[in-house]
Amino acid sequence: MAAPGARSCNLSGLLPAQTSLEYALLDAVTQEEKDGLVYQYLQKVDGWEQDLLVPEFPEDGLLIVGVHSAKFPNEKVLDNIRSAVLRYNITHPVVNDADASLWQELEVSCWPTLIILGPRGNMLFSLIGEGHKEKLFLYTSIALKYYKDRGQIRANKIGIKLYKDSLPPSPLLFPGKITVDHVSNRLVIADTGHHRILVVWKNGQIQYSIGGPNPGRKDGIFSESSFNSPQGVAIMNNIIYVADTENHLIRKIDLEAEMVSTVAGIGIQGTDKEGGAKGDEQPISSPWDVVFGRSGPEVQRDNILWIAMAGTHQIWALLLDCGRLPKKNELKKGTCLRFAGSGNEENRNNAYPHKAGFAQPSGLSLASEGPWSCLFVADSESSTVRTVSLKDGAVKHLVGGERDPMNLFAFGDVDGVGINARLQHPLGVTWDQKRNLLYVADSYNHKIKVVDPKTKNCTTLAGTGNASNMIGSSFTDSTFNEPGGLCIGENGQLLYVADTNNHQIKVLDLETKTVSVFPVFRSENAVVDGPCLAGKPKTLPKLPKSAPGIRLAPVAASPGQTLQFKLRLDLPSGTKLTEGASSCWFLSAEGNEWLLQGQIPSGEIESISNQPTISLQIPGDCLSLEAILSISVFLYYCSSDSSACMMKGILFSQPLQITDTQQDCIPPVELKYIF
Numbered sequence: 001m002a003a004p005g006a007r008s009c010n011l012s013g014l015l016p017a018q019t020s021l022e023y024a025l026l027d028a029v030t031q032e033e034k035d036g037l038v039y040q041y042l043q044k045v046d047g048w049e050q051d052l053l054v055p056e057f058p059e060d061g062l063l064i065v066g067v068h069s070a071k072f073p074n075e076k077v078l079d080n081i082r083s084a085v086l087r088y089n090i091t092h093p094v095v096n097d098a099d100a101s102l103w104q105e106l107e108v109s110c111w112p113t114l115i116i117l118g119p120r121g122n123m124l125f126s127l128i129g130e131g132h133k134e135k136l137f138l139y140t141s142i143a144l145k146y147y148k149d150r151g152q153i154r155a156n157k158i159g160i161k162l163y164k165d166s167l168p169p170s171p172l173l174f175p176g177k178i179t180v181d182h183v184s185n186r187l188v189i190a191d192t193g194h195h196r197i198l199v200v201w202k203n204g205q206i207q208y209s210i211g212g213p214n215p216g217r218k219d220g221i222f223s224e225s226s227f228n229s230p231q232g233v234a235i236m237n238n239i240i241y242v243a244d245t246e247n248h249l250i251r252k253i254d255l256e257a258e259m260v261s262t263v264a265g266i267g268i269q270g271t272d273k274e275g276g277a278k279g280d281e282q283p284i285s286s287p288w289d290v291v292f293g294r295s296g297p298e299v300q301r302d303n304i305l306w307i308a309m310a311g312t313h314q315i316w317a318l319l320l321d322c323g324r325l326p327k328k329n330e331l332k333k334g335t336c337l338r339f340a341g342s343g344n345e346e347n348r349n350n351a352y353p354h355k356a357g358f359a360q361p362s363g364l365s366l367a368s369e370g371p372w373s374c375l376f377v378a379d380s381e382s383s384t385v386r387t388v389s390l391k392d393g394a395v396k397h398l399v400g401g402e403r404d405p406m407n408l409f410a411f412g413d414v415d416g417v418g419i420n421a422r423l424q425h426p427l428g429v430t431w432d433q434k435r436n437l438l439y440v441a442d443s444y445n446h447k448i449k450v451v452d453p454k455t456k457n458c459t460t461l462a463g464t465g466n467a468s469n470m471i472g473s474s475f476t477d478s479t480f481n482e483p484g485g486l487c488i489g490e491n492g493q494l495l496y497v498a499d500t501n502n503h504q505i506k507v508l509d510l511e512t513k514t515v516s517v518f519p520v521f522r523s524e525n526a527v528v529d530g531p532c533l534a535g536k537p538k539t540l541p542k543l544p545k546s547a548p549g550i551r552l553a554p555v556a557a558s559p560g561q562t563l564q565f566k567l568r569l570d571l572p573s574g575t576k577l578t579e580g581a582s583s584c585w586f587l588s589a590e591g592n593e594w595l596l597q598g599q600i601p602s603g604e605i606e607s608i609s610n611q612p613t614i615s616l617q618i619p620g621d622c623l624s625l626e627a628i629l630s631i632s633v634f635l636y637y638c639s640s641d642s643s644a645c646m647m648k649g650i651l652f653s654q655p656l657q658i659t660d661t662q663q664d665c666i667p668p669v670e671l672k673y674i675f
Contacts, residue, residue: 010107011115011126013052017045018125022135038142042124046146051122054106054115068096069103069111072411072425074444080467080482083501087174087193088229089215091162116143119152131271171520175498176231177243177289177428177485178505187496188233188240189505189520190485195227197242197253202489203578203638204519210253210260217247217267218260225260227251232289232364232485234305241305243287250279250287250307250318250336264307264318264336273312273343275336282336285311289428289485291364293375293390295323306339306375308361314341315361315377315388326353326393340388340395347382348405353393358386359408363428363441363485372453376438378426383411385429385440385451398438399423399451399458413445413465421458423449428485432510434492441483441497448475448483448497448508462508462515469502471515471546478515478546480506507646516646517544519578519636543632547649550673554655557666559620564668565654567611571637571675577608578636585614585633592627594619595656605635613668622658629654631671648675 021041028034070076075084076098085094097103106115114127116139125139147153173193180187186207189198196212208222216226230251232243240253241263249265263279270283288310292302303321317325319335331337339353346357363378368390375388376398384401388394400423402410412422428441438451439461447463462475463483470479481501489496495508496518505518557563567585577583583605589595597619603612614631631652638646652671 010052010105011113011123011128012107014045014123014126017041034138035142038139039146042143042146045124046118046122051118051120053121054102054117054123067102068094069100069108070098072444074424074446074467074482077467080501083174083482087500091160116140118143119147170503172503172505174500174503175484175505176229176500177233178496178498179233179235179487180489180496181235182489184238186235187489187505187518188235189498190230190233190242192229192231192245192500193503195229197227197230197233197240198520199240199255200520204521204636206520206522208255208258215246217244217249219251219262220260222258222260231362232287232291232308234290234292236292236302241290243290243307245286245288245310248284248286248311250284250290250305263334269311271312273314273338275316275338277336278332279318279334279336284316284336285309287311287316288360288362289364291366291375293366294368295319295325299323306364306366308364308377309338309341310360310362310380312338312341312343313345313358313360314343315339315358315364315375326389326391340393345381345408346405347379347384347401347408347410349386349395349397351392351394353388353395356395357405358382358395363426365429365431365438367431367433367438367453369433372436376429376431376453378429378440380425380427380443382408383423383425385423385426385438387453398453399456400426411444413442413447415449415459417458418456421456423458428483428498430486430488430495432488432492434488439486439488439495441486443482443484443500446480446482448480448486448495467501469499469504469544471506471517471544475508475513475515478506516648519647521582521636543634543649543651544647547651548673549651549653550671551653552655552669552671554657555666555669556657556659557618558659558662559618559622561666562615562617563654563666565614565616565631565652566668566670567605567614567633568670568672569605569608569611569633569635569650569675570673571608571635574640575637576640577605578638583633583635583637585612585631587614587616588630588632589627590630592624594621594623595627595629605633618656618658625658627656627658629656633671635675637675650675 024037081096116125118124172191175189176192177190185202187200191198194212195215197210199208200206210222211225211227215228218226227244228246230242231245234241238255242251244251248269250263252261252263265284270285272283275282287307289308291306293304293306295304303323305318307316309316317339319331319333321333324330340356341358344357345359348357350356358379359381361377362380365376373390377386379386382401385398387396387398399421411424414422423442424444426440427443430439440449442449446467448461450461451458463480466479467481468479472478480499483497484500485498487496493511497506499506507516507518586602634649636647650673
């Protein structure tokens with residue numbers, strides 16, 4: 001039992017005093033009155049005989065600013081937290097409270113919880129949940145004044161070195177979503193970490209790069225426009241709609257006019273859960289995905305943009321033309337409103353769409369044909385896939401989760417049927433009309449899963465469950481790292497996956513069951529995501545971890561002698577080198593860099609029928625009698641009709657034995673491999 005008058009060293013100890021303060025603030029009229037009330041509160045709390053102290057972490061000398069107490073197992077892994085810090089451009093220190101020790105000691109009850117501490121580590125205020133910006137600024141500013149008046153605040157700056165500053169340049173940075181333009185043979189990629197949208201031909205050549213590299217919110221011509229962590233993309237008739245997530249906007253990209261405009265949202269996170277205003281006057285909240293649809297079977301063209309509104313846990317609609325939603329009157333073009341979801345964060349299914357509940361819906365796909373006639377929804381925080389009927393808006397369960405609508409902790413990695421299947425924070429879905437199957441980006445399980453909506457059977461299609469970047473001999477040998485989006489292309493043959501934390505687009509051939517990396521390169525022949533950069537590379541590129549390695553028989557050579565290596569590489573039948581992408585080779589000699597002085601360290605492979613010969617002259621002054629020469633080869637190739645492209649690599653290791661004895665003429669070494 002606590003002694004009379006003693007205070008708990010957790011958040012409940014603050015509750016009585018802070019509640020009195022907040023009631024008094026409601027009656028205060030002027031800012032001066034509010035400042036005074038907070039100052040008096042601090043005098044009271046700071047004068048308590050016993051501080052409410054935050055428990056120390058076992059690390060010495062650690063400045064704790066952000067505390068990450070995970071919900072999902074995947075969120076406890078340090079590498080995944082590092083990726084999230086990079087993805088959201090967090091610049092303050094974050095500590096991994098993997099065992100939730102601080103969470104439990106303070107009796108924290110929800111995300112987010114903000115705690116303002118005094119100079120002694122004494123708790124002053126707590127703010128639970130979202131939407132407390134004004135209180136946060138008020139409490140912080142007055143606390144700073146209070147302790148500065150007492151000489152307890154130092155003006156020293158704390159030096160922080162950001163992890164992101166040590167990363168090499170990357171062509172794609174946390175790509176979130178991807179879609180196919182079935183008419184023009186193009187892909188649209190949300191290059192989320194670079195705050196831009198890429199329009200790319202199927203051979204990987206960039207046609208347009210819009211926005212980036214820094215976040216912003218500007219309409220206009222392509223060279224001036226900007227986005228902030230865009231996610232969902234949808235393309236139709238040279239018009240792209242973008243879920244500009246962190247700007248809380250829906251943007252429109254006109255590829256013919258080369259202009260960007262805003263069609264929904266006001267640029268500030270909204271709390272409205274009904275909507276109904278004209279798009280550019282309607283506040284919205286963290287749109288995460290978009291997909292085209294029609295307001296009825298009699299409508300001849302897509303006139304609705306469906307929106308996964310993650311911030312308010314709902315599905316919204318933007319009218320691209322006049323139309324009618326189920327149980328709604330005729331709506332004007334440009335109207336933006338809620339279609340399904342109460343706004344409560346729940347896993348609640350209901351025949352009445354406004355009574356259903358979602359939990360951060362993050363992925364959408366449409367199956368307009370019968371018998372489905374529904375939207376598929378990747379509902380991330382409930383770890384479920386749900387359906388929304390296009391006929392009446394009824395929300396139904398498909399796979400994952402559990403029956404209790406308030407339990408958002410029913411997650412895992414289990415293949416099964418309906419509620420017996422387990423997912424972990426899925427972010428993307430795409431409908432395969434050819435096979436009547438739904439593919440799911442099971443993001444925190446690092447897998448791609450496939451669901452038969454007729455039987456509700458959910459099974460693993462690709463991925464091992466390990467967060468890494470391996471391309472194996474089959475789907476289930478290959479690995480992903482938090483894939484966030486996916487789409488079907490080439491009449492159901494290819495599945496494109498935004499492998500978000502690997503900063504890549506991967507291509508799954510659903511007929512041959514093989515995986516490859518989709519190459520992306522600029523039209524001026526400078527490779528964006530590959531190794532063969534124009535000019536001399538600043539750092540040696542890395543081969544994919546899945547690249548095979550061949551160790552060659554040792555070769556004896558004397559100083560001054562020239563070795564020749566002839567490339568003899570064979571591509572798969574029916575493929576060709578990608579036009580405009582530079583396939584290439586590189587030399588390296590780790591620990592024996594003297595071997596490459598004065599040499600030509602790299603070159604291009606322009607033709608598979610006339611492959612280059614690589615020459616290396618042994619230097620006159622040798623610093624070692626043994627060395628290993630590494631020859632890395634990168635090949636970009638496409639199917640003969642350029643419908644599918646990929647990049648492959650191989651490493652040849654040539655042991656060298658340096659001898660003063662003059663060697664006979666050394667025959668060329670053939671570097672053979674069949675991809």
